[in-house]
Amino acid sequence: xxxxxxxxxxxxxxxxxxxxxxxxxxxxxxxxxxxxxxxxxxxxxxxxxxxxxxxxxxxxxxxxxxxxxxxxxxxxxxxxxxxxxxxxxxxxxxxxxxxxxxxxxxxxxxxxxxxxxxxxxxxxxxxxxxxxxxxxxxxxxxxxxxxxxxxxxxxxxxxxxxxxxxxxxxxxxxxxxxxxxxxxxxxxxxxxxxxxxxxxxxxxxxxxxxxxxxxxxxxxxxxxxxxxxxxxxxxxxxxxxxxxxxxxxxxxxxxxxxxxxxxxxxxxxxxxxxxxxxxxxxxxxxxxxxxxxxxxxxxxxxxxxxxxxxxxxxxxxxxxxxxxxxxxxxxxxxxxxxxxxxxxxxxxxxxxxxxxxxxxxxxxxxxxxxxxxxxxxxxxxxxxxxxxxxxxxxxxxxxxxxx
Numbered sequence: 001x002x003x004x005x006x007x008x009x010x011x012x013x014x015x016x017x018x019x020x021x022x023x024x025x026x027x028x029x030x031x032x033x034x035x036x037x038x039x040x041x042x043x044x045x046x047x048x049x050x051x052x053x054x055x056x057x058x059x060x061x062x063x064x065x066x067x068x069x070x071x072x073x074x075x076x077x078x079x080x081x082x083x084x085x086x087x088x089x090x091x092x093x094x095x096x097x098x099x100x101x102x103x104x105x106x107x108x109x110x111x112x113x114x115x116x117x118x119x120x121x122x123x124x125x126x127x128x129x130x131x132x133x134x135x136x137x138x139x140x141x142x143x144x145x146x147x148x149x150x151x152x153x154x155x156x157x158x159x160x161x162x163x164x165x166x167x168x169x170x171x172x173x174x175x176x177x178x179x180x181x182x183x184x185x186x187x188x189x190x191x192x193x194x195x196x197x198x199x200x201x202x203x204x205x206x207x208x209x210x211x212x213x214x215x216x217x218x219x220x221x222x223x224x225x226x227x228x229x230x231x232x233x234x235x236x237x238x239x240x241x242x243x244x245x246x247x248x249x250x251x252x253x254x255x256x257x258x259x260x261x262x263x264x265x266x267x268x269x270x271x272x273x274x275x276x277x278x279x280x281x282x283x284x285x286x287x288x289x290x291x292x293x294x295x296x297x298x299x300x301x302x303x304x305x306x307x308x309x310x311x312x313x314x315x316x317x318x319x320x321x322x323x324x325x326x327x328x329x330x331x332x333x334x335x336x337x338x339x340x341x342x343x344x345x346x347x348x349x350x351x352x353x354x355x356x357x358x359x360x361x362x363x364x365x366x367x368x369x370x371x372x373x374x375x376x377x378x379x380x381x382x383x384x385x386x387x388x389x390x391x392x393x394x395x396x397x398x399x400x401x402x403x
Contacts, residue, residue, distance in 0.1 A: 019153060062116055213363050309323065314327065316341055
């Protein structure tokens with residue numbers, strides 16, 4: 001089962017501030033950066049797939065978790081300093097990466113996941129290793145998401161503070177200009193307009209009606225849900241095909257995408273009347289078709305709509321027929337292959353609730369509380385009593401460790 005200490009360690013990504021030696025127009029948080037980076041990975045990767053290239057999406061998904069773990073462990077060392085250590089003191093950089101791995105040895109109880117993490121750390125250490133296509137996509141997304149933050153900071157900071165950073169960013173991103181998706185982003189074409197819509201989720205604070213520490217945005221929350229979905233999926237006992245791992249992760253990452261145009265409507269308001277949840281969902285779907293769909297490329301638009309529709313239901317779809325809701329058993333026995341586009345939507349829902357619970361519980365423990373937070377925490381504990389299983393996982397067992 002997902003361990004409490006590991007979940008809380010990942011949650012620390014919401015407390016790591018970025019660019020904290022510059023004037024910032026809003027809080028720039030590591031979890032939000034990781035979320036935007038994976039949205040960019042999706043866009044850039046889809047353009048490469050369209051060119052006929054094979055993408056190892058599973059590597060990219062795990063890299064997003066492992067890189068966040070590195071950032072959490074090394075948050076007190078600025079990125080430029082880390083790059084200098086890597087370039088000028090490679091032996092010490094290798095020892096530093098070994099130290100990062102050691103910080104998680106007891107927190108990660110899944111031995112296969114630990115092995116994947118160690119391999120990622122070794123890849124990061126090995127300077128001589130050729131970049132794979134996936135590594136290049138991941139780094140291109142990283143560089144461009146950093147550039148977007150820089151563009152938002154620039155109007156508030158004197159040029160003298162920024163000129164060196166700007167030069168380095170332009171040099172770095174120049175190594176990835178062969179990616180068509182990146183070219184379109186840099187020249188502010190349709191993918192740029194789409195990422196601007198996604199960035200709206202970075203400006204929307206969850207639990208907006210109450211003070212809370214740390215504050216979490218809808219975008220950062222979505223990435224955290226994707227990571228928890230990935231970990232829960234490993235513990236479900238299902239031998240998931242690669243397409244299912246991919247679908248689960250990106251369904252979780254984009255599950256709140258409609259809120260880019262509708263804004264976050266808190267659960268108590270959504271449930272104010274019996275019919276309101278379905279009405280809100282219908283309105284969301286309509287607005288997504290009108291405002292978001294035109295910004296999506298033809299070769300991934302239908303997939304994204306599939307990810308954001310019925311997002312909390314176990315589901316499949318065939319090439320030419322509507323979505324079907326199915327049981328967890330059927331996902332495992334009948335539809336566990338790419339042709340059915342299987343999604344463990346109920347797992348995404350459980351991960352969404354775990355994220356919401358940690359948001360409330362962490363703030364309460366910091367001493368910043370309210371009736372909204374206490375009620376949210378209490379209701380989730382009621383919903384997931386010990387023994388309550390979701391897609392093969394005793395999710396209630398995780399919640400019971402907080403009682």
